[in-house]
Amino acid sequence: MMRFSTLLKHPADWMTGKGADNAVVLTSRIRLARNLAGVPFPGWARKEQRQQVLEELRPTIEGLSCMRDGFSKTLDSLSSVQKQVMVERHLISREHAARGEGSAAIIERRQEVAVMLNEEDHLRMQAIRPGLDLSSAYEMLDAFDNEVAEAVEYAFDPELGYLTTCPTNLGTGLRASAMLHLPALVISDQIGQVLQAVGKIGLAVRGIFGEGTESLGNLFQISNQSTLGESEATILRRLERVIAQVAKHERNAREKLLEDDPDMVCDKVGRAYGVLRHAWIIESKEALNHLSLIRLGGDLGFFPEESVLMCDELLMEIQPAHLQIQNGKKLGAEERDGIRAEIIRSRLQTLEAPDIHTIKKQEGDDDSPDLGIA
Amino acid sequence: MDCDKCGKPAKVHLTQLVGGKVKKVVLCNECAAETGVTDPTGFALADLLLGGGGEHGVATAIPRPPGQGRACPECGFTLDDLKRIRRFGCGACYEAFRDQVKDMIRGMHKGASHCGKVPDGLMEMRQRKLRLGELQERLDQAVTAENYEEAAGLRDEIRQIEESMANSETPS
Numbered sequence: 001m002m003r004f005s006t007l008l009k010h011p012a013d014w015m016t017g018k019g020a021d022n023a024v025v026l027t028s029r030i031r032l033a034r035n036l037a038g039v040p041f042p043g044w045a046r047k048e049q050r051q052q053v054l055e056e057l058r059p060t061i062e063g064l065s066c067m068r069d070g071f072s073k074t075l076d077s078l079s080s081v082q083k084q085v086m087v088e089r090h091l092i093s094r095e096h097a098a099r100g101e102g103s104a105a106i107i108e109r110r111q112e113v114a115v116m117l118n119e120e121d122h123l124r125m126q127a128i129r130p131g132l133d134l135s136s137a138y139e140m141l142d143a144f145d146n147e148v149a150e151a152v153e154y155a156f157d158p159e160l161g162y163l164t165t166c167p168t169n170l171g172t173g174l175r176a177s178a179m180l181h182l183p184a185l186v187i188s189d190q191i192g193q194v195l196q197a198v199g200k201i202g203l204a205v206r207g208i209f210g211e212g213t214e215s216l217g218n219l220f221q222i223s224n225q226s227t228l229g230e231s232e233a234t235i236l237r238r239l240e241r242v243i244a245q246v247a248k249h250e251r252n253a254r255e256k257l258l259e260d261d262p263d264m265v266c267d268k269v270g271r272a273y274g275v276l277r278h279a280w281i282i283e284s285k286e287a288l289n290h291l292s293l294i295r296l297g298g299d300l301g302f303f304p305e306e307s308v309l310m311c312d313e314l315l316m317e318i319q320p321a322h323l324q325i326q327n328g329k330k331l332g333a334e335e336r337d338g339i340r341a342e343i344i345r346s347r348l349q350t351l352e353a354p355d356i357h358t359i360k361k362q363e364g365d366d367d368s369p370d371l372g373i374a
Numbered sequence: 375m376d377c378d379k380c381g382k383p384a385k386v387h388l389t390q391l392v393g394g395k396v397k398k399v400v401l402c403n404e405c406a407a408e409t410g411v412t413d414p415t416g417f418a419l420a421d422l423l424l425g426g427g428g429e430h431g432v433a434t435a436i437p438r439p440p441g442q443g444r445a446c447p448e449c450g451f452t453l454d455d456l457k458r459i460r461r462f463g464c465g466a467c468y469e470a471f472r473d474q475v476k477d478m479i480r481g482m483h484k485g486a487s488h489c490g491k492v493p494d495g496l497m498e499m500r501q502r503k504l505r506l507g508e509l510q511e512r513l514d515q516a517v518t519a520e521n522y523e524e525a526a527g528l529r530d531e532i533r534q535i536e537e538s539m540a541n542s543e544t545p546s
Contacts, residue, residue, distance in 0.1 A: 229485015
């Protein structure tokens with residue numbers, strides 16, 4: 001079994017965008033909600049019943065071939081900081097982190113498949129892939145779901161589909177989402193319009209940690225809301241199409257910003273670089289917003305390509321629980337702001353100042369070389 | 375749940391036998407007072423609901439105090455719990471509160487019936503379970519009637535189904 005320290009030391013490839021075009025769409029995520037037939041849902045079950053579900057499901061999930069050498073812990077055996085780290089890595093939900101006895105988290109060793117036992121439903125499973133790739137994430141989780149269904153009997157109704165604690169998940173139990181980085185749409189003030197259009201077709205837009213969270217660092221999550229009355233394929237197709245469209249808008253907005261107002265873009269990216277390079281105390285929110293601009297600069301060619309990857313790693317490392325676990329102790333907000341600034345400064349040391357001169361020159365050329373804008 | 379007369383939140387739940395059939399009505403406090411349903415004598419649900427008609431049988435109105443309401447036979451989750459937390463207690467609650475479910479999911483989803491994935495083998499498993507129950511009952515009857523020849527045949531059939539179920543549960 002994988003230890004927590006191993007999990008911590010080796011972030012998944014999808015978290016840092018390895019092996020995919022993740023400049024705009026960082027990750028694609030699929031979540032399925034399932035329950036066992038004949039047992040009350042976790043929120044209504046008695047303690048012994050929850051325990052019984054855990055004892056039935058945990059060995060079943062752990063025994064699946066893909067879970068070999070994976071991570072498996074009951075939530076009462078993890079500290080609150082450890083649980084928070086897992087939230088920051090999107091391996092468990094905030095709601096799940098609040099739970100203890102009777103709940104568990106089981107994670108496949110590449111961290112592409114993660115299972116929560118006794119969250120709001122008996123089983124919440126997710127699959128994550130880097131870039132825009134909902135269909136392969138779904139395929140992976142669908143196969144996993146089939147394996148589980150061979151071993152247990154799900155609560156299922158021919159009319160209502162998979163039965164879930166909350167009726168908003170009925171039917172397919174499928175929530176598909178993608179995380180998008182949309183700085184150019186925000187800078188050019190088009191974001192409201194785009195997100196409104198997305199909302200109108202019945203999709204939800206949220207901040208980076210899901211329901212009820214604000215958008216930080218120009219990161220947005222788009223997901224389906226309706227789970228009943230359509231097949232999985234229809235839901236995924238629509239969502240993937242909309243996300244591809246939003247990503248295209250972002251691409252166009254990046255291109256247009258460079259064309260129309262290169263000085264403004266250079267100024268924003270340069271200032272973000274300056275602050276992060278020299279700040280000694282920095283709050284999470286400010287850091288995320290500046291890192292967002294460095295990430296944009298990386299995509300536009302102001303910095304070497306690897307800087308996008310560096311930003312994604314930093315986005316994770318500078319979050320509160322990550323800072324505390326790295327330092328091995330509980331830190332106050334002020335201490336965290338100091339350590340956060342230190343980590344960012346040290347990582348940015350090897351990053352040269354933005355190559356603004358070249359960018360502006362390239363832009364004047366008619367047969368301009370690739371600026372990284374597809 | 376909303377009042378059957380005016381649509382305001384309902385507080386009074388009534389169950390009545392009309393012509394041998396169970397009828398259910400929910401009302402808000404005002405409508406309940408207006409129709410006099412809180413007086414259990416001489417009230418006819420059918421009159422209220424169906425606008426009169428002589429086919430009602432025994433008129434026994436059972437007003438329920440607020441805070442109770444119908445309960446799921448499997449897990450005891452009540453209609454009141456459902457209204458309060460907008461979540462369900464177990465899979466069987468969806469059957470127990472099927473009417474409320476319809477109201478709740480209207481506008482929540484693209485449709486009202488599932489057209490996605492069906493768990494592999496679930497339907498088959500259910501049918502086998504039903505068939506097993508049936509056979510077991512017949513076996514009991516045959517044994518009671520000392521009809522041993524039939525009992526032996528039934529026992530073989532049961533064994534066969536049980537074996538095939540065990541086989542399909544173990545992944546190859």
